[in-house]
Amino acid sequence: MYDLVVKGGRIATAADLYEADIAVRGGRIVAIGEDLGRGERTIDARGRLITPGGIDAHAHIEQISSTGVWTADDWFTATRSAACGGTTVVVPFAAQHKGDSLTAVVADYHARATPKACIDYAFHLIVSDPRPEILADELPQLIRAGYPSFKIYLTYDALKLNDREVLDVYAVARREGAFVMVHAENHDAIAWLAQKLLAAGHKAPKFHGVSRPQAVEREATHRAITLAELVDQPILIVHVSGAEAFEQIRWAQQRGLKIYAETCPQYLFLSAEDLDQPGIEGAKCMCSPPPREKANQPAVWRAIAAGVAQIVSSDHAPYRFGDADGKQKALQDFKKVPNGVPGLELRLPLLFSEGVGKGRIDIHQFVAVTSTNPARLYGLSPKKGSIAVGADADLVLWDPNKQVTVRHEMLHDAMDYTPYEGMELTGWPVETLCRGVTVAKDMEFVGEAGFGQFHKRGLTDLARPAGRFPTGFNPQDGSYRG
Numbered sequence: 168m169y170d171l172v173v174k175g176g177r178i179a180t181a182a183d184l185y186e187a188d189i190a191v192r193g194g195r196i197v198a199i200g201e202d203l204g205r206g207e208r209t210i211d212a213r214g215r216l217i218t219p220g221g222i223d224a225h226a227h228i229e230q231i232s233s234t235g236v237w238t239a240d241d242w243f244t245a246t247r248s249a250a251c252g253g254t255t256v257v258v259p260f261a262a263q264h265k266g267d268s269l270t271a272v273v274a275d276y277h278a279r280a281t282p283k284a285c286i287d288y289a290f291h292l293i294v295s296d297p298r299p300e301i302l303a304d305e306l307p308q309l310i311r312a313g314y315p316s317f318k319i320y321l322t323y324d325a326l327k328l329n330d331r332e333v334l335d336v337y338a339v340a341r342r343e344g345a346f347v348m349v350h351a352e353n354h355d356a357i358a359w360l361a362q363k364l365l366a367a368g369h370k371a372p373k374f375h376g377v378s379r380p381q382a383v384e385r386e387a388t389h390r391a392i393t394l395a396e397l398v399d400q401p402i403l404i405v406h407v408s409g410a411e412a413f414e415q416i417r418w419a420q421q422r423g424l425k426i427y428a429e430t431c432p433q434y435l436f437l438s439a440e441d442l443d444q445p446g447i448e449g450a451k452c453m454c455s456p457p458p459r460e461k462a463n464q465p466a467v468w469r470a471i472a473a474g475v476a477q478i479v480s481s482d483h484a485p486y487r488f489g490d491a492d493g494k495q496k497a498l499q500d501f502k503k504v505p506n507g508v509p510g511l512e513l514r515l516p517l518l519f520s521e522g523v524g525k526g527r528i529d530i531h532q533f534v535a536v537t538s539t540n541p542a543r544l545y546g547l548s549p550k551k552g553s554i555a556v557g558a559d560a561d562l563v564l565w566d567p568n569k570q571v572t573v574r575h576e577m578l579h580d581a582m583d584y585t586p587y588e589g590m591e592l593t594g595w596p597v598e599t600l601c602r603g604v605t606v607a608k609d610m611e612f613v614g615e616a617g618f619g620q621f622h623k624r625g626l627t628d629l630a631r632p633a634g635r636f637p638t639g640f641n642p643q644d645g646s647y648r649g
């Protein structure tokens with residue numbers, strides 16, 4: 168007897184599209200086939216499309232921003248919201264600030280996540296203080312303990328690493344088989360431009376975009392790639408916003424370098440025009456890198472469709488519009504505003520409706536970039552990221568024809584706005600199952616705080632070095648082959 172049988176749905180994976188029943192026992196898929204009979208519970212999925220649960224591999228949850236502000240969502244509201252949008256796994260950050268012990272940071276994030284998480288989760292690290300004991304002891308120990316990916320920043324006063332530090336952390340990652348995610352913007356250029364803009368009285372949200380043009384992202388992307396090439400370390404450039412950065416990534420990929428990229432809905436659906444609204448309204452769309460001009464959006468779609476970007480994440484970084492320490496900071500000037508937009512709940516519906524529905528990507532590409540690829544890149548597969556015997560029963564049942572007008576009041580986060588207000592979408596995740604348990608149904612949350620399980624992650628082949636050093640010098644073992 169099965170615990171659950173999901174009957175008659177159309178299953179979409181990164182490779183296949185077919186009709187079958189899915190049988191679940193103990194939270195895992197134990198059979199996929201025709202006419203599997205009934206389970207203790209049976210879901211009639213006729214007319215539904217079934218995709219693997221979404222994996223959102225970039226979110227900031229109960230994290231303090233680089234300017235010292237807490238995100239509006241805690242672990243409960245963030246994961247409740249994610250579940251209602253078809254996401255069953257989040258991989259947010261355990262963020263080290265200067266002076267912190269990384270191990271203590273990880274323990275702290277676990278303590279906050281464990282009682283509140285409604286869906287499954289793992290953690291990336293943020294390494295902002297690569298002092299000797301962190302590189303020699305804490306980071307390698309954590310990589311081996313199930314945290315094999317970490318993010319570094321090339322900008323933000325509180326977080327940025329210099330090029331030498333970047334090489335140091337790449338070298339540790341290479342030795343341990345870990346994966347490095349890079350926030351690529353040129354810090355000094357941004358700081359210089361911002362200072363000149365403010366001195367000239369340009370304080371409005373639109374100048375956030377002017378202070379962070381595509382050129383600063385392009386340069387930092389190229390630099391992150393070049394440093395990675397020297398050390399032979401695979402990296403992923405996060406939240407790539409613009410055609411110019413994608414050109415650098417495509418260039419590197421064509422040279423055979425293991426360079427991966429992530430983009431986000433804000434670069435597909437928001438633009439510089441949204442930053443340039445009356446008063447401080449534009450602050451609702453302020454994130455870094457900023458949304459580019461509208462003409463840039465097709466280039467981001469093309470990067471996804473062509474496989475230059477392997478992942479679409481939300482980069483959920485929620486700060487309320489009405490909070491004095493949130494987006495209201497724009498009343499002072501754009502530099503004071505916490506960077507980030509919410510997106511956990513709408514990531515999949517936006518991409519499904521505007522991507523699959525409008526023929527920009529197919530259903531397999533949709534599944535790949537929202538679930539299968541993050542699972543593979545970050546060491547969550549084969550448990551997560553596909554619909555297969557042995558995998559966790561993380562399933563999303565879609566009504567592909569449901570018409571929804573986005574309103575913030577229908578979402579389940581702790582925010583007071585969505586940047587996507589009023590968008591008309593076709594297709595909606597009408598039921599989300601995490602390990603065979605329904606956590607969201609008919610646009611309502613039906614899950615439970617504390618149900619979410621932490622997943623230790625293993626190393627992935629995609630992070631394995633290529634074994635080529637352009638200088639002939641292997642900085643890891645000191646050998647030289649000239």
Ligand code: URP
Nearest residue numbers: 350454455482484506507
């Ligand atoms: O604006 C953004 N993206 N805020 C979140 C922090 C980050 O850099 O990802």
Ligand code: ZN
Nearest residue numbers: 350405406455
């Ligand atoms: Zn970032």
Ligand code: ZN
Nearest residue numbers: 225227482484
């Ligand atoms: Zn982020």
